[in-house]
Amino acid sequence: MPAPMTAATASPDLPLAPPVVPAPADEPVRSGVSDRAATQQAREQQVGQRPGTLTIREGSLVPRLFLISYDDTVFEEQEYTSYDELWAYFQANPQLKHWIDVRGYNDLALMQRLMQDFRIHALHMEDVLGDYQRAKVDVFDENRLFLVSRMTEFTSLLEIDDDQLSLVTGPNYVLSFQDDYDDCLDSVRNRLRSGFSMIRHKSSVYLAYALTDVVLDHYYPTMAAIGDYIEVLEDRIFQGRPNRHLLSRILQIKKDIVRFRRLVYPEREKIAEILRMPDAVVSEETKVFFKDCYDHAIQAMDLAESYRESISSLMDLYLSDQSNRMNEVMKVLTIISSIFIPLSFVVGLYGMNFQRENPDGSINHLNMPELYEPWGYPVLMAILALIVTGQLIYFYRKGWLTNR
C-alpha cells in the first residue's frame, strides 16, 4: 500500500484547489496512461505451475496473528506471536466465535499449517497467497465460504491501489488474510469492541458480511477522491492553456475509472452469487444484509459510469480548446497580414523608380504623376488609413477582434 494521501507532494505544475487531492510529481504522471498494474498482474501470473502450489510472493510481510474471540457477552482481543498458542486457545473455546486475522504471508510453514488446521482447499490457499485474484466467492465443505474482496485506495500518484482481503468461514470462526498491517477494517473491530454490535449476536457468516460490507463502503471515498480530482481538472481546462500534462492526467483518471469498474463489477457478481445461494449456506436473515451490500455495489458502478461520462466530456472540452487556440493563433496572423500586406504593396508601389523625365528630358506625365502632386503624400496616408479602418470594421463584424 503506497504512502497515504495526507503527505501528498505538491506539484508546481498543477497546484490543486482542494488540499486533500494529491498532486503527483511530474515523472510518475508521465507513465500513467498505460496500465502498468495490469502488466504487473500479467507478469506475476505463475505459468505452468501445479495448481494449488503455495508460493510466497516476493516482498510479502512477516505474518502477524490477531485473534478476536467473542459471543454475546464475552469479548477478547489479542495479538499472538506463537501460532500454537492461538490454536490452543481456539481449540479450547469452541463455544466462542473467533476472528483469526492473519496479516502478512511470509511464512510458508505457517500458511501450510493454517491450511491443514482449518481445512482450506489448496486452490483457495493459492488464491490467498498467489497472483491477483478478482473478487469471488466459492462454497466448499458443503456450507463454508471462501470470499475474496479487493480494497481500493486512490493514491497520491493518482492511481487506484488495490489490496486483497481473503476470508474463509467455518462453523464458529472467520479467517481473514491480507498482506498488510494496516487495513480498513478497524470500524468492524470497534463495533465488536463496543458490545452493541449485531455481529456479537450473529453467526460467523454475518461477520464475513460485515467485513465485505466495510470493504465496499471504502469504495466511496475512493470515488469521491476521483470526483474531486475531476473537478480540479475541469477548473484547469477552464483556466485555458490546454497542454499535454493536462491531457495525460485526464487519460490517467479515465484509466483509474476503468480499473475501478473492473474491481467493482466482480464484487457485484460475488454478492449476487451469495444471494442465490441456498439458505443452508447463507441464512435468509443474513441475505437481507447482503442485499443491502448489493445495492451499494450497484451504486458504486453507477458512480463510475457517471465519472466516465464526465471524463469523456472533459476530453471533448480539451480537444475543442486545442482547436480554439489554433483558431486564435490563425486569427492574429490573418488580421495582421490582411491589414499590412496590402499596405506594403501600396507603399512599395510608390517606391518604384519610374522616370518622370523621358530620355529627351521632357516630362512624362504618365509615369507616377502622384509622386509630384503637392498633396500626394497626405492623400496617400489618408487612403491607407481608410483601408485599415475598412478592414478593422470587417473583422469586427466577423467577431474576430472581440475575445472569441
Add this chain to the structure above:
Amino acid sequence: MPAPMTAATASPDLPLAPPVVPAPADEPVRSGVSDRAATQQAREQQVGQRPGTLTIREGSLVPRLFLISYDDTVFEEQEYTSYDELWAYFQANPQLKHWIDVRGYNDLALMQRLMQDFRIHALHMEDVLGDYQRAKVDVFDENRLFLVSRMTEFTSLLEIDDDQLSLVTGPNYVLSFQDDYDDCLDSVRNRLRSGFSMIRHKSSVYLAYALTDVVLDHYYPTMAAIGDYIEVLEDRIFQGRPNRHLLSRILQIKKDIVRFRRLVYPEREKIAEILRMPDAVVSEETKVFFKDCYDHAIQAMDLAESYRESISSLMDLYLSDQSNRMNEVMKVLTIISSIFIPLSFVVGLYGMNFQRENPDGSINHLNMPELYEPWGYPVLMAILALIVTGQLIYFYRKGWLTNR
C-alpha cells in the same frame, strides 16, 4: 430543492428564446461538466457504519406530520404537531385507510418511534434517512412493500435535482417519507379530496401505486424542459459563433440526460419487479395499473435516448462549426496574401536601383529599360490589375469568395 424555475436569472451571455427555460448565471455553469452530484453522493456515503444505524443528515428539516384518512365515504385530512395524537387517531380508526405523510427527518426519536410502531426494517429506515438510494422495491413481512422513488426537477442551474420519496405500505396504511415540505404529490391529494378517485375504493397498495405514478409523471416536464433547452442550444449554434460557453452547456445537458437515465432505469426495474410479484403481495388488478406505469417508464427512457442523440448531433454541429470558422479565417488570409504578395514583388522589382548609366556614362539598355518607357507606369498598372482579376476569378470559381 433549489428555487423553482419561475425566478430564473437572466444571463446576458446566453439569452433564451422561450421564457420558461432558465439561463443560469455564468459561474455555476462553468462547473457543470463534472458530476458534482455524484461526488456529493460518494462523499456522503457512511463508511464502516453498523448496517441499520439511523443518522440524520445535516440540513434535514424538522418533521411535519400529515394524516389523510379515508374510505369510500369518509375523508379526513389534518396536520398533527404531536405524533402521539396521530398515533392515537390511527389506532382508533382501523376501519379507515390512512396516508401518513412525514416531511422532514430531523427528529431521531420520532423516526425510531415510527420504525417501531409500524415495524419497519432497520435497513429500510436507514435507506429512508441515509445516503442516496436508487429507486427500488423490497417485500418484507410477507406482503408489505418498501418502495423508493426519486422525484426529479430541472433547476435554473441547468441541473437535474432529485429528491427521494420512500413509501412503506401496511394493511390499511401507506407511510410516505420525504425531506421536503413541498412536493409533487398534490394531484394525488386533490384526487383523494374529490371523492371520485378510485384510490378511495382501493387498497393501500393502490395508493402506493398512485404516488409512484405521479412521481413518474413528473419526469415528463423535466424531459420537456431539457428538450426546450436543447432547442435553445441548437438555435445558438445556428446563429454561429461557437464558443466554449456553448460547448460547456451542451456537455452539461448531456450530463443531465445521463443522470436522468441513471434515475429512470432503476425505476423501470422496480416496476418490473413489482409486476413479477405474486398476487398475494400485489393484486392482479393493481398490476394492470403498474403495467401502465411501466409503459411510462420505458417511454421516459426512450425520450432520454432521443435527447442523447440530439446532444450528440449538436456536438457534431459545434465541432464542424469550429472547423468551418478556421476555414473561413484561412480563406481570408489566403485570398489577401495571394493577391498582394505577388503584387508587392512586382512593385518591389521596379524599386530596384539598377543603374541605367554605365560607369562610362553610356546608357545601359539592359538595366530596367521599363523604367524609362513613356508608358511604363500605366502598362504596369494594367498588368497588376490583370493579375488581381485573374486571381479573383480563380477564387470565385473555387467558391471562396461567396459566403461559404
Add this chain to the structure above:
Amino acid sequence: MPAPMTAATASPDLPLAPPVVPAPADEPVRSGVSDRAATQQAREQQVGQRPGTLTIREGSLVPRLFLISYDDTVFEEQEYTSYDELWAYFQANPQLKHWIDVRGYNDLALMQRLMQDFRIHALHMEDVLGDYQRAKVDVFDENRLFLVSRMTEFTSLLEIDDDQLSLVTGPNYVLSFQDDYDDCLDSVRNRLRSGFSMIRHKSSVYLAYALTDVVLDHYYPTMAAIGDYIEVLEDRIFQGRPNRHLLSRILQIKKDIVRFRRLVYPEREKIAEILRMPDAVVSEETKVFFKDCYDHAIQAMDLAESYRESISSLMDLYLSDQSNRMNEVMKVLTIISSIFIPLSFVVGLYGMNFQRENPDGSINHLNMPELYEPWGYPVLMAILALIVTGQLIYFYRKGWLTNR
C-alpha cells in the same frame, strides 16, 4: 398528418435528383437536429391525472364512424352519422363479423359510450385518446386483445411523422381508432371488398393481424424514401462544397433513423409477445401469419441499422471533406507565399540605397556592385526565374500542384 409528399416544395439550395424526394424549405430544416417530436411528446404527457381519465387532445377531429360487416358471403360497408344506428345494426347482426372504424376522437360522450358498449378498459381507452403510446399489445377479458401500432410517413419536411392506430378485438368484431380521416388501411378494405380475401373466412383476430401487417408494410416506403434521400446527400457531398446545411440535413436524417428504430423496436416486441400468447388467445393458425409479420419487423430494423451505418459514413466523408478544403486553402497560400516572399526579398535587396560613392567621392566597389554591372538586371531576372522554377518543381513533386 402533413401534406403528402407529391407536392414537395422545391428548394433552390438543395435541388433533388429523384423527384419523389421532397426538398424542404430552408426554415424548417434549420430546426431539424433537436428532436422536437420527443419534446412535444414529453410536454403532452398528462401529469398527476387519475389513471384512466379520458381527455380529448386539442386539435382532434370530429369522429366519423365506418362499419364494415362481413362473413364468407355477406359484405356491407357504410358510414354512419349516428352511433345509435351503428350500434343497433351491430346488435342485430351477431352472426356477421364487424370492423368498426372510428376516425377522429373529438366527442367525449361517444368515446365513453364506445368504452362501455364494447367493455374497453379505462386505461386502454386512455391510451387510445391520450398521450403518445408506443406499439404494444395487452390481453384483457381473458382472450380479447388491445393493440397499438404506429403508422409512419416520411414528410416533405424530412421528418418521420407517426400516427397511432389502436385496435380492440372482440368475439366477432374489431374496433379501430385513429385520429385521421385518411389512412394506410385501404388495401385491407379492398381485399375485404374483393371477396377473395382470407379475412372474410377467418376470425376477428385475423383482421387485427391484417391491419397490423399493413401498417408494418408501410414502414418500407418510409425507409425507401429515407434511402433515396441518403443517396441525394451522398451525391451532394461528392459534388463538393461541404456546408452547414448539408451537415444539418445529414444529422436530421440520422435523427429520423433513430426515431424510426424507436418506432419499430416496440412493434417487434409486440409481435414477439403475440407469438408467445396461449393458443386460446391467438390461434396457432394465425400465429403463422404473425410470424411472417415478425420477419418483416426484424428486416425493417435491419434496414434502419444499414442506413445508420450509411449516415455515419456520410458524416465521415463530410468531415474529411471539410478538412480537405482547409488543406487546399493552405496549399494555395503556401505555394504563392513560398514563391513570392523570397523573390520580394531579392528585389528588396537591390532597392537598398547603399552609396557607391565614398564621402571622399571615390567609388566604393564593395557597396552593391551588382547595380552597376551592365548585365546586372538580366542576370538577376534569370536567377529569379530559376528560383521560381525550382520551387514549382518541388511543389509538383509533392503533388501540391495537381488537383489533390
Add this chain to the structure above:
Amino acid sequence: MPAPMTAATASPDLPLAPPVVPAPADEPVRSGVSDRAATQQAREQQVGQRPGTLTIREGSLVPRLFLISYDDTVFEEQEYTSYDELWAYFQANPQLKHWIDVRGYNDLALMQRLMQDFRIHALHMEDVLGDYQRAKVDVFDENRLFLVSRMTEFTSLLEIDDDQLSLVTGPNYVLSFQDDYDDCLDSVRNRLRSGFSMIRHKSSVYLAYALTDVVLDHYYPTMAAIGDYIEVLEDRIFQGRPNRHLLSRILQIKKDIVRFRRLVYPEREKIAEILRMPDAVVSEETKVFFKDCYDHAIQAMDLAESYRESISSLMDLYLSDQSNRMNEVMKVLTIISSIFIPLSFVVGLYGMNFQRENPDGSINHLNMPELYEPWGYPVLMAILALIVTGQLIYFYRKGWLTNR
C-alpha cells in the same frame, strides 16, 4: 448475379497489386457509401398485399428444372423441359431420394403447381418468390423444413452481392429454388455423382444440410476477397496521398462488411434453431453436422469483426495522414516565411530615403549612416546570412527540416 470477377475492369486511378481483386470503374464506386441494396430491398417490399400472394418479380428467369434421383446404388441426373414428365418420374420412383432443382421463377402456373404438388405453405412460397428474405428456418407439416440461405459474392464493383437459395424438404426429396442458372452448389452435385458421398446414404435432411453447408463455405472466399482488398487499401494509404476516392472505397468496404454481418448473423441463428429442434425433425446424427456448420458461421462472424476493426484502423490512418499533410504544408509555409519576411524587413530598411543632407546642406550623421560606410553592404549581407543560419538551426532542432 453480376459479371464474375475475372473480367475486372482496370482503374487507372487505383491500380491493384493482387490481380484477383477487382478495381471498379470510377462511376460505380462514387455511389458506394449509401446502401443502395438496402433501399432496393425496402422499395421492393410489397405493401398491403394479401399475405401468401404469389407474384413474380420483374426480371425473373424462365424456370429450368433439374432432377437428381439417387440412392445408395442408383444415380440419375436430368434436365426436364416438362414439369409433367418430372412429376411422373418422381411419382413413379418413391424408393429413390430426389433433389428437384428449380432455377428461375418466371412461370406463375408452374410455381402454383409446385406449391400444390409438394404441399408448400403459401407464405413460404411467397418467401421463395417475393421480397428479400433473411436466412431462416421454419418447421411445417410436423417434420418438414423450409430453409432460406443467402449466397454471397464479392463483385467487381466492390459490393457484396447476395442471392437467395430456398429449400423445402420432404420425406424423400429436397426442392431447391433459386433465380439464377449458375450457382455455388456444383460441389454437392459432384459429390453426389462420385458415389462415395455420405449424402447418397443419408436422409433428405442431410442433403439440405449439405446444400446449406456449401453456401456457408462460400462465405470464406467472399471474406478473403474483402481481406485482400483491405490490404490493397492499406498499401495505398502507406504510399501516401490520401484522397477522397481512397476514403470512399474504405467506407464502401466498411459498408460491405456490415452487410456481410447482416447476412451471416441470421444464418447462425437459423442453424442454432435447427440444433434446438427435436430429434424427430432433425436426427441427432445430422445435428452433429449442423454443429460443424454452426462453428463455421461463428468463425465467419469473427472474421467480419476482425475486418471491421481493420477498416476502423484504416480510417484512423487515413485521417491522421490528412492531418499530417496539412502539417507539412504549414511547415513549408512557416519555414519560408520565417526566413524571408525578416530579411525583407532589413533590406526594406535600407531602401528608405532618409536624407543625409540637412536642408542647410550639412551632413546629418544620424540619418542612416550605414549607407555611407565603405563596408556597409558586405557587413549587412553577413548579418543576413547569420539570421538565415540561425533560423535554419532552430528549425532543424525542431525537426521541421527532416522529412517528418
Add this chain to the structure above:
Amino acid sequence: MPAPMTAATASPDLPLAPPVVPAPADEPVRSGVSDRAATQQAREQQVGQRPGTLTIREGSLVPRLFLISYDDTVFEEQEYTSYDELWAYFQANPQLKHWIDVRGYNDLALMQRLMQDFRIHALHMEDVLGDYQRAKVDVFDENRLFLVSRMTEFTSLLEIDDDQLSLVTGPNYVLSFQDDYDDCLDSVRNRLRSGFSMIRHKSSVYLAYALTDVVLDHYYPTMAAIGDYIEVLEDRIFQGRPNRHLLSRILQIKKDIVRFRRLVYPEREKIAEILRMPDAVVSEETKVFFKDCYDHAIQAMDLAESYRESISSLMDLYLSDQSNRMNEVMKVLTIISSIFIPLSFVVGLYGMNFQRENPDGSINHLNMPELYEPWGYPVLMAILALIVTGQLIYFYRKGWLTNR
C-alpha cells in the same frame, strides 16, 4: 511457430528501452494494420468439401510420436518412430494411463489409423488437421471429450501467433495433436516426471485439464509482452515527434489485442461448457480445477480490456500531439509574420519616392517631411523597437513564447 523473440531484429527507427520487447524491421510493420491472419484463415477454408474429409495442410511437419505412460508409481517416457510399436505397447498396458503426443500431421495414413484405433469422429479429425478452429469442446461416445485450445505467442513481428492444440480423451489416455515440435507443455511433462504431481493420481480428464491450464497460463506472458510494448509506445509518444510509424504500431497492437480477445473468449466459453457438463463426463472434483481455469480466462479477458483502453488513450494522445505540433508551427509563423510584416510596411513607407520639390522648385513640406528631419531615422528606429516590444509583450501574455 515463428522464431523466438530472443533474436529480435533491432529497428533503428524505433529502438526499444526494455530489451525483451522486439523491434521489428521496417517492412513487416508496414503491413500490420490489416488482419492478414484473418484473411489467411478465410482463404484456407476448404470450400464445398465433403465434411470429414482429411487433408494435410501444406507445410505440415512429419509426425513425431511421443508416449508418456504412468500411474501412481510407474513413469515411462519414449519417442517412437514406429506407430505399430507404440500401439502394441499401449495395448499391452491397459492398467497404465497414457499421454500420446503427436507432433506434426504430415502422414495421412498415420492420421487415419489414429482415427480408427482411437475411434475419433471424422469431423473432429478434420478439425485437428484442417482449417483454423476456435477453442471448443465436444462430448462424444457418451463421456469422451474432444478439446481444442489455441496457444499464443507475441512474435518479434509484433503479431500474435497462435497454434492449435487438439486433445482427445479416452478411458485411460489422452491424445494430443499439434503441428509443431516445440510447445509450451514442458511444465506438464516435468510435473509428471517429478512424481509428486497430482496428475499421476488422477484420471485422464485431469491430464486434459492440466494441458488446457498450461495453455491458458501462457496467455499471461503474451499479455505482459503486449503491456511492455504499450509502455514503449507511450514513452515514444511522450518523447514527442508523432509520426506515422508510431501510429501504425499503435494500430497493430490494437489489432493484436482484438485478436487476443477473439482467441480467449471461446476458451472461456469452452471451460464454461465443461463446468456445465454432467458429473459422469467430468467429475465434480475435476470441475473445481476447471473453475480455477475459468477464473484465469476471465482475468485474461479483463487484461485485454485494460490494454484496449490503454491503446485508445494512446491514440488520443497521439492525435492530440499531432494537433499540438500544428499549433506550434502556426505560432512560429504567426509571431514572426506579425512582428515583421508591420515593420516592413513602415520601412516601405519611407522608401517611397514622393518628391520634396514641387515642379516650380519650391519645397513641398507636405511630402514626407520626416525624411528631412535631422532625427528622423533614430526616431523611426525607436518607434520600430517599440512596436516589436509591444508585440512581444502581447505574445508573452498569451503564452505563445513559452514552450507551450
